[in-house]
Amino acid sequence: MDFIPVNEPRLDGNEERYLVECVRSGWISSEGPFVARLEEGLARRMGRRHAVAVCNGSAALDAAVAALRLGPGDEVILPAHTIISCAAAIVRAGATPVLADCDPDTWNVTVEAVAARITPRTRAIMAVHIFGLPSPMQGLLALAERHGLVVIEDAAQAIGQTCNGRPCGGLGDLSCLSFYPNKHVTTGEGGMLLTDDDGLAERCRSLRNLCFQKRRFVHEELGWNFRMSNLQAAVGVAQLERLDAALVRKREMGALYRRLLAGAPGIQLPLARTADAENVYWVFGVVLDDAVPFDAEEAMARLGKAGVGTRPFFWPLHEQPVLRRLGLFAGERHPVSERIARRGFYLPGGLGTTDAQIEAAAAQLRHLLETA
Template identity: 65%
Template sequence: MSDFIPVNEPLLDGNEKKYLQECIDTGWISSEGPFVRQFEERFAGRVGRQQGVAVANGSGALDIAVHALRLGPGDEVILPAFTIISCAASVVRAGATPVLVDADPVTWNMSAEQVAARITERTKAIMVVHLYGLPVDVDPILELARKHDLRIIEDAAQMHGQACRGRSCGSFGDISTFSFYPNKHITTGEGGMVVCDDPDLAERCRGLRNLCFQAHKRFVHEELGWNYRMTNLQAALGLAQLERLDWFVARKRAMGRRYTELLGETAGIQTPLPRTGYAENIYWVYGVVLEDSVPFDAEEAMKRLAALGIGTRPFFWPMHQQPVFEKLGLFPAERYPVAERLARRGFYLPSGMALTEPDIEKVAKGVKEVLG
């Protein structure tokens, strides 16, 4: 339908066309083009890192991060039950064991208390995943890592421009990852980034990104890697988007505030927490959770909103209830009630950069109508 409001629509009205045209004019469209290095350096600098490694997507960034830290069989990695499957999949593919913690019902993130309870002698790393707009309170988790000599993988896929206690998300721990999917604050269509401070670790990431070619014996391989390279075309988009990140962040926060003005007093839904003592919500998406008093679940609410011309997307399904992991015998009889409830009663509203004020008003009106 022509007046349908999609869940996401990016804005590409900066220097994107100019930089893409430069790629075409010069013939540099592959991963060897100059925009890749420019994007790596400027993005890493923006998040307070020394090294940036651009990759094909955020899931690939996680694969590389786990392998770069040499996590494998016998190693346990603590991560949230409530997250995208890429996080657990990267651990499983490496042969390591994912160990889950439940979500906080208000911030929807993991906490240090939950992590501390899951540390064993086999724990080798913690995967910190910031979700939906508010970051994890990282400092106490970093203290746990120091105490137990653990590595930190920070998944900041949704946190472009966000900070925790004044430090950029993506600057914490041993290695951090980002995604540039079209629904992110910065998009390259598909794409991702690994950032860190250790030049040797970054070089290992570059090798894993590029099939582990060797400098002097290109087609002789000592280790298996991936073709996870980012193209010059993608990097050109990313660089143009990065130039406008501050404006994008301000726009997203304005959208979030407006949604809350219109929906904050609506009976039957939990709206996002605007801020905590360590961060202000960046509203990557505007998520809502149906209260128990609502006689239907998120799936039904989304169907009713679609009938009103409003696109939505469900919250993540818990890792311990993923059929693929059940078939592998992972997480038997484990329960994470907050993650289970968020998956069944949570969804997010249209939240793209191109969303207009009339769109927001229509969405809010639709939500109120659906809730009666």
């Protein structure tokens, strides 16, 4: 079998037809109608009043932090185990990221860990849904309400997922999505902000468009060009049309991996469900037991030689060299995040991945573990 990539998107719906429509109409910029269609469709799906399309998920996080006017002297609590984009948005705004460790089974932050990091300077919680299971939003939202904090919800990995029956992406004061090719809805690159607050929505729209005022080219504030093009949005509209089918397929893939890897020695499989949600398996992650005589890096190298693509778990934010050079997180330890970064990785599982590829990837992993 040929090399199995860790992700292959599916683009076999109306993507081509909508792109051709963009080209023939000449509407390829952010002014085109597909941008509004994507915003309206996702706002409905997430149960939000407003959706604001941007050029990528990191831009959504930057705009969210800026829209909430977080800055110097403000602390924002976020998971130690997440992508650096989350911390970068906070740092670029001049605010201070404060880290909380994750649960060893769900790989999401815990309410207790967040509560322990609250100080008089805390202004916000950034809740990030990790790898297909949602963060414990009911507890985090209650904690935020008790302490008068705002919640930024990063639902990039949870498009279509729910938490206690409510749509992920519909839970924060501001919620952020990413449409990178490995997401359940992709536009190639792209992102979205969602909120029920009219003022926040208007501020996000201004920030993504250079903060134009009523008189064009007159600016009272610095924003960004974070606009999404009509071409990107056209792909996203086609993808959103098939989101429910994508979620069914993701759960089928997760169930197949679980069946094929049941009883395999030396690994922790992802939880199939929690009290809040059934896993949607954005990726199928595994964590090597401590008794396995090699780490995730070595396992991924061996699987790569056997034709199986993989990706590591996120490296802990408190161990990121760029953040340490800024004087952040000196002496901090977050043991669960540290361990899963060194022992965790995920297997091929894009929407274009076939059952045969999953079977081959699982067989190679079993062989690796059984001969360790």
